[in-house]
Amino acid sequence: xxxxxxxxxxxxxxxxxxxxxxxxxxxxxxxxxxxxxxEEVPSEVxxxxxxxxxxxxxEQEVQTLTLGSPAPDFNLPGVDGKYHSLSDYDSARxxxxxFTCNHCPTAQAYEDRMIALTNDYRDAGxxxxxxxxxxxxxxxxxxxxxxDLGDTYEEMIIRAQNKNFNxxxxxxxxxxxxxxxxxxxxxxxxxxxxxxxxxxxxxxxDASEKPGTANAExxxxxIDAVLNGSEMPLTSTKTFGCSVKWAWKxxxxxEVYAAWDAAPVTLEEITTGGITELxxxxxxxxxxxxxxxxxxxxxxxxxxxxxxxHRMYDDRDxxxxxxxxxxxxxxxxxxxxxxxxxxxxxNFIYSxxxxxxxxxxxDPEWNxxxxxxxxxxxxxxxxxxxxxxxxxxxxxxxxxxxxxxxxYY
Numbered sequence: 446x447x448x449x450x451x452x453x454x455x456x457x458x459x460x461x462x463x464x465x466x467x468x469x470x471x472x473x474x475x476x477x478x479x480x481x482x483x484e485e486v487p488s489e490v491x492x493x494x495x496x497x498x499x500x501x502x503x504e505q506e507v508q509t510l511t512l513g514s515p516a517p518d519f520n521l522p523g524v525d526g527k528y529h530s531l532s533d534y535d536s537a538r539x540x541x542x543x544f545t546c547n548h549c550p551t552a553q554a555y556e557d558r559m560i561a562l563t564n565d566y567r568d569a570g571x572x573x574x575x576x577x578x579x580x581x582x583x584x585x586x587x588x589x590x591x592x593d594l595g596d597t598y599e600e601m602i603i604r605a606q607n608k609n610f611n612x613x614x615x616x617x618x619x620x621x622x623x624x625x626x627x628x629x630x631x632x633x634x635x636x637x638x639x640x641x642x643x644x645x646x647x648x649x650x651d652a653s654e655k656p657g658t659a660n661a662e663x664x665x666x667x668i669d670a671v672l673n674g675s676e677m678p679l680t681s682t683k684t685f686g687c688s689v690k691w692a693w694k695x696x697x698x699x700e701v702y703a704a705w706d707a708a709p710v711t712l713e714e715i716t717t718g719g720i721t722e723l724x725x726x727x728x729x730x731x732x733x734x735x736x737x738x739x740x741x742x743x744x745x746x747x748x749x750x751x752x753x754x755h756r757m758y759d760d761r762d763x764x765x766x767x768x769x770x771x772x773x774x775x776x777x778x779x780x781x782x783x784x785x786x787x788x789x790x791x792n793f794i795y796s797x798x799x800x801x802x803x804x805x806x807x808d809p810e811w812n813x814x815x816x817x818x819x820x821x822x823x824x825x826x827x828x829x830x831x832x833x834x835x836x837x838x839x840x841x842x843x844x845x846x847x848x849x850x851x852x853y854y
Contacts, residue, residue: 495522497598499582499618504693509628509647512680516540516642517626521576521615522598524605529574529615531642538570539671540638541664543650544629546577547604548584549687550591552632553852554654556608558661559633562668563612571668573612577601578624578632583694585701586756588687591852593841596690603838621691631686637667645671648682656853705756708789712780714796715768717806723766723793724807725825731849733765733840736807736817739778740771743834744816748786750837755790757841762849769794770803770815820844 510517518531534540543559545552563573579596594600598616605614617624627636637646646667653659663679670677715723726732735751737744748767755765767788769779776794783792795803804813811817812832820829820843829843844850 494526495528495598495616497522497581497616497619499580499692500620501582501695502580502621502692504691505625507625507628507630507689507691509630510626510636510644512644512647514644516542516636516638516644517623519576519615519617519623519626521617521623523616524598524602524610524614529613534572534574536570537572538640539566539572539668540642541571541573541668542627542636542638543573543575543633544578544624544627544636544689545575545633546579546596546687546690547594547600548579548589548592548596549632550853551654551686553592554656555633555650555661556610557656558650558659560608560611562661562665565665566668569672571672574615575610575612576615576617576623576627578617578621578629579690580618580621580692580694581690582692583690583698585698586753587701587760589757590759590761591845591854592757593838593845624689629684629689631684631688633686634684635664637664637671639671645677646680648679649684652682654685654854705789706787708787710780710784710788710792712769712776712783712792712794714773714776715793716795716797717799717802719793720768720795720803720806724819724821726821726823728764729823730762730764731823731844731847732821733763733844734768734807734819734821735765736768736770736811736815738770738815739775739782741815745782747816747834747837748782748788750835752786752788752790754837754841754844758844758850759790763844764791766791766793768792768807770800771795772798822849 516531520528520530523529545555559573559575577596581595581597584596589595594604596618598618601614601616633650635646635648635650636644639645648663650661650664651659652663663682666678724734733754737748739745751765751767767790769792771779771794773794773796779794797803800813804811807817808819808827808830810830814832816834818831818835819827820840821827845852
């Protein structure tokens with residue numbers, strides 16, 4: 446058995462050599478060094494039973510449900526993998542439907558209040574249901590600067606797990622089945638129905654977006670009035686937040702993406718001295734740096750994720766920079782790859798031949814394998830480094846939860 450294992454190890458080592466050969470030290474098994482305070486994202490692969498299929502929809506006028514109207518029925522998939530209908534909540538004395546989403550900073554600012562409200566009123570017969578009205582078709586990378594997640598069904602599952610949502614979280618991004626009937630204008634937007642499922646309150650949760658400054662008072666007052674049969678102190682309000690991403694907003698998305706694809710892509714040469722200065726990060730931005738090469742398969746596979754990350758956080762105090770470890774003779778090839786990747790950002794190629802000098806200039810803790818990625822604070826402190834392919838979800842979450850960036854306005 447021991448001899449068989451040795452033979453198998455030799456075969457695996459030879460296969461790895463064939464896959465990862467190059468002028469720089471070959472690709473390695475993923476190892477990771479992270480800042481101890483960084484949170485871990487669940488590593489399990491999520492395989493929901495429902496498969497989302499967002500559909501193009503013709504633009505139409507959307508009217509918010511009027512007071513006294515009956516609650517429209519729906520049949521929507523939840524993050525629990527089950528379908529949910531209005532009748533599932535027939536036993537609730539009060540039904541609260543909140544249209545919210547993953548990406549919106551205002552929606553995220555109210556998540557803890559929604560969790561607390563659900564806990565506080567559960568024994569009183571109040572059912573809270575959250576619905577994401579947004580179509581992934583209408584959402585741009587450029588609108589995700591305050592989030593690590595978009596509004597796909599799969600990403601909703603991740604958010605619900607990360608925040609331990611104690612209420613159903615339903616997806617309405619395929620055809621806006623329920624959202625067109627209820628008519629939310631922004632996220633979050635709350636609707637309160639009595640036991641006869643007549644609309645008694647519609648509007649905001651409270652008047653203060655910043656976490657810790659309010660406790661969903663307007664929504665709680667409306668719920669209390671319905672439970673007690675008393676006069677409603679406030680029946681409707683305006684609501685502040687991100688506009689609903691209706692599927693017909695894809696026209697604007699196409700225009701923005703076309704402009705990005707047409708942006709010029711440059712590739713500058715850089716020396717070891719230039720790299721040393723660059724990584725000092727004498728800026729006021731969080732800096733993400735990726736070392737890659739055209740001959741490195743994992744580098745090529747993961748590179749689009751870096752471009753996506755750049756587009757998500759480019760308007761924040763953040764910058765992504767790529768450094769090619771290709772030989773200078775391959776500059777044209779590297780440039781062609783960057784153009785195909787629409788890498789319209791600061792791209793560099795190492796201009797000196799000594800790869801070991803490159804390794805020391807980048808990071809003494811780097812063993813030389815590609816890809817190599819670092820997240821650097823102003824002043825040069827490396828708070829995250831990984832040798833091998835990165836987990837884009839982990840990196841996004843680390844960026845958005847860094848004190849320099851944040852999820853809220």
